[in-house]
Amino acid sequence: xxxxxxxxxxxxxxxxxxxxxxxxxxxxxxxxxxxxxxxxxxxxxxxxxxxxxxxxxxxxxxxxxxxxxxxxxxxxxxxxxxxxxxxxxxxxxxxxxxxxxxxxxxxxxxxxxxxxxxxxxxxxxxxxxxxxxxxxxxxxxxxxxxxxxxxxxxxxxxxxxxxxxxxxxxxxxxxxxxxxxxxxxxxxxxxxxxxxxxxxxxxxxxxxxxxxxxxxxxxxxxxxxxxxxxxxxxxxxxxxxxxxxxxxxxxxxxxxxxxxxxxxxxxxxxxxxxxxxxxxxxxxxxxxxxxxxxxxxxxxxxxxxxxxxxxxxxxxxxxxxxxxxxxxxxxxxxxxxxxxxxxxxxxxxxxxxxxxxxxxxxxxxxxxxxxxxxxxxxxxxxxxxxxxxxxxxxxxxxxxxxxxxxxxxxxxxxxxxxxxxxxxxxxxxxxxxxxxxxxxxxxxxxxxxxxxxxxxxxxxxxxxxxxxxxxxxxxxxxxxxxxxxxxxxxxxxxxxxxxxxxxxxxxxxxxxxxxxxxxxxxxxxxxxxxxxxxxxxxxxxxxxxxxxxxxxxxxxxxxxxxxxxxxxxxxxxxxxxxxxxxxxxxxxxxxxxxxxxxxxxxxxxxxxxxxxxxxxxxxxxxxxxxxxxxxxxxxxxxxxxxxxxxxxxxxxxxxxxxxxxxxxxxxxxxxxxxxxxxxxxxxx
Amino acid sequence: xxxxxxxxxxxxxxxxxxxxxxxxxxxxxxxxxxxxxxxxxxxxxxxxxxxxxxxxxxxxxxxxxxxxxxxxxxxxxxxxxxxxxxxxxxxxxxxxxxxxxxxxxxxxxxxxxxxxxxxxxxxx
Numbered sequence: 117x118x119x120x121x122x123x124x125x126x127x128x129x130x131x132x133x134x135x136x137x138x139x140x141x142x143x144x145x146x147x148x149x150x151x152x153x154x155x156x157x158x159x160x161x162x163x164x165x166x167x168x169x170x171x172x173x174x175x176x177x178x179x180x181x182x183x184x185x186x187x188x189x190x191x192x193x194x195x196x197x198x199x200x201x202x203x204x205x206x207x208x209x210x211x212x213x214x215x216x217x218x219x220x221x222x223x224x225x226x227x228x229x230x231x232x233x234x235x236x237x238x239x240x241x242x243x244x245x246x247x248x249x250x251x252x253x254x255x256x257x258x259x260x261x262x263x264x265x266x267x268x269x270x271x272x273x274x275x276x277x278x279x280x281x282x283x284x285x286x287x288x289x290x291x292x293x294x295x296x297x298x299x300x301x302x303x304x305x306x307x308x309x310x311x312x313x314x315x316x317x318x319x320x321x322x323x324x325x326x327x328x329x330x331x332x333x334x335x336x337x338x339x340x341x342x343x344x345x346x347x348x349x350x351x352x353x354x355x356x357x358x359x360x361x362x363x364x365x366x367x368x369x370x371x372x373x374x375x376x377x378x379x380x381x382x383x384x385x386x387x388x389x390x391x392x393x394x395x396x397x398x399x400x401x402x403x404x405x406x407x408x409x410x411x412x413x414x415x416x417x418x419x420x421x422x423x424x425x426x427x428x429x430x431x432x433x434x435x436x437x438x439x440x441x442x443x444x445x446x447x448x449x450x451x452x453x454x455x456x457x458x459x460x461x462x463x464x465x466x467x468x469x470x471x472x473x474x475x476x477x478x479x480x481x482x483x484x485x486x487x488x489x490x491x492x493x494x495x496x497x498x499x500x501x502x503x504x505x506x507x508x509x510x511x512x513x514x515x516x517x518x519x520x521x522x523x524x525x526x527x528x529x530x531x532x533x534x535x536x537x538x539x540x541x542x543x544x545x546x547x548x549x550x551x552x553x554x555x556x557x558x559x560x561x562x563x564x565x566x567x568x569x570x571x572x573x574x575x576x577x578x579x580x581x582x583x584x585x586x587x588x589x590x591x592x593x594x595x596x597x598x599x600x601x602x603x604x605x606x607x608x609x610x611x612x613x614x615x616x617x618x619x620x621x622x623x624x625x626x627x628x629x630x631x632x633x634x635x636x637x638x639x640x641x642x643x644x645x646x647x648x649x650x651x652x653x654x655x656x657x658x659x660x661x662x663x664x665x666x667x668x669x670x671x672x673x674x675x676x677x678x679x680x681x682x683x684x685x686x687x688x689x690x691x692x693x694x695x696x697x698x699x700x701x702x703x704x705x706x707x708x709x710x711x712x713x714x715x716x717x718x719x720x721x722x723x724x725x726x727x728x729x730x731x732x733x734x735x736x737x738x739x740x741x742x743x744x745x746x747x748x749x750x751x752x753x754x755x756x757x758x759x760x761x762x763x764x765x766x767x768x769x770x771x772x773x774x775x776x777x778x779x780x781x782x783x784x785x786x787x788x789x790x791x792x793x794x795x796x797x798x799x800x
Numbered sequence: 801x802x803x804x805x806x807x808x809x810x811x812x813x814x815x816x817x818x819x820x821x822x823x824x825x826x827x828x829x830x831x832x833x834x835x836x837x838x839x840x841x842x843x844x845x846x847x848x849x850x851x852x853x854x855x856x857x858x859x860x861x862x863x864x865x866x867x868x869x870x871x872x873x874x875x876x877x878x879x880x881x882x883x884x885x886x887x888x889x890x891x892x893x894x895x896x897x898x899x900x901x902x903x904x905x906x907x908x909x910x911x912x913x914x915x916x917x918x919x920x921x922x923x924x
Binding site for chain 2: 574575576577578579580581582583584585586587589590593613614617
């Protein structure tokens, strides 16, 4: 279960990471894309709008040009009418006989007269009442574009006028001189100005009046109202806020809806530089009569040749709120911003889905590593991709295979090691056996040597002992009953001499344990005989002996006299452990199993009979635990000095060892002792 | 007439005490010698009723003495009892063939037991 959790976690992890990574990348790309799109869109929009607006401005300019041409043409047409010419010629005739100085004198005088004359005076009436003047006045009424029109003669003197002019003498005026142009004659156009006599804002158009010889005979001047030129501009609109503006050379508005001409600047002087120097075709300004709004401005110069010739600078500007102009890109940006989260969600989803494609092989690999990790080296990795994962899976499979082969060889090695160990153990066992045998042989040799020595010593000791005992017998008779002290001393000497004799006997027994004459014999009869030999002692101590002997026992391989000695020793020990009486239980039976033998060493013939076991159990004082390991040592004894010499159990053990049998002692201190002797049987 | 016992044993002290003890406790006359050769001479001379013979002796061993005694006329039938400090029955038994199945008494020996044994063998 935990494994499953881990797996799921891993999967989620990798998927989330992938999705996050992709969405991060996508986000960055989108931000960059939107940024670039916005920037370039803006530029593009700027360029496009600029170009479009410029084109529109040009068209408006062309329209304006046409209006100018029309006005000029009109003035030209009027000035070339025959009637006008005749009138002017008539005026010129007046100067024919006069020298230029007198002419000028005359004109200045007339001018003075004109200025001082009352509107209803004869002079004014004379001029304005003439047929031509009435015609001119009619023109201004009929053609509302023309605010004022008048004609001068070749010297600058007024010939006829639609209304009273401020001066009579016009030759000192700029327009007159420009139009006269030293006698060459040309069309003069004056920039917008307020015409005092006409009371309108307009432009002056002056056109020379020429005779058939193409000589200038007079100058016609008309003031054309500014309105005339604004016609194409009126009502023009682009989008919601886009409109057209006419600006003069100084940046003052000539036309703007709802604003009196020449009362306000279009834009700041500094921004106007952009226009007057034609540095930027389109630009944005905040500094305008339109408050707090960025406006986008394009412009075109009114390029009528006559305007250019007369150095009149008019600008037709298109103004539109920048907000409106750049609204599309702003909308694009907004849409992009709005779309981004959705796109990111989609990308996360797609990445999440897509991650499956490479998670699957990873998972397969993971499962494979787990299997292999658990030792299933035959597990086949099934990844069928051509990419790095496929290669990885492939090499993983190879690794598992190699691992397998090496594992197999390790197993073989282990088996070999085990076999060698077994062999080693067998060898060790054999060695131990040999060693034991050797020890036994050495022991036997030692015992033999000891035997020789002991019998020599025994002989030498026994002889004096015999003499001592004979001597005591001799003395006993010399000191009869009445010398109790002497007879007591003699009895003590006698006892000790007998004890010494026993020690010698024990030594002899001990030294001869290795010499066996083994014959198949009935162990039960040996037990009975031995028990008989100690019978009087058992009776003496009040010990009750019980025999539980199996009748069907096989013959044991024993040296009868030695085993007799063993039993007697054991009986004596038991008797001594029960000084105030008790029970002695003697049991014989056949062992349930053979002595444990390694299978391969076992001789399967019937010869390997089970051994016989003899148990001798007493209810005596038992053996303290601390004595258990010393119990078989020669001369170890817990009995009183008179009790024994401590060779009994050691002799017993030696005899049993010589029989290749076993002797075991189980004892509980205070409760009793059980001696278990195991002896080989015929064929055992 | 008191029975004559010849004791041949190299231990002079043993001879002394056995002679005294036997003569006091019984009616036997005890003649002793510590030498095998001397013993054989004495046996020829006194013709004892029983010979007590030590086995291990410096000059001649007990069984050699016995063998020689058996060759002497008049002593051939005299009972010989070995006295031995080498105790073990099987040792003596092993030499039975050589010494002709003579009985033996192990040293050390009680006076009473010795008398019993002597009487038993003489009466045979």
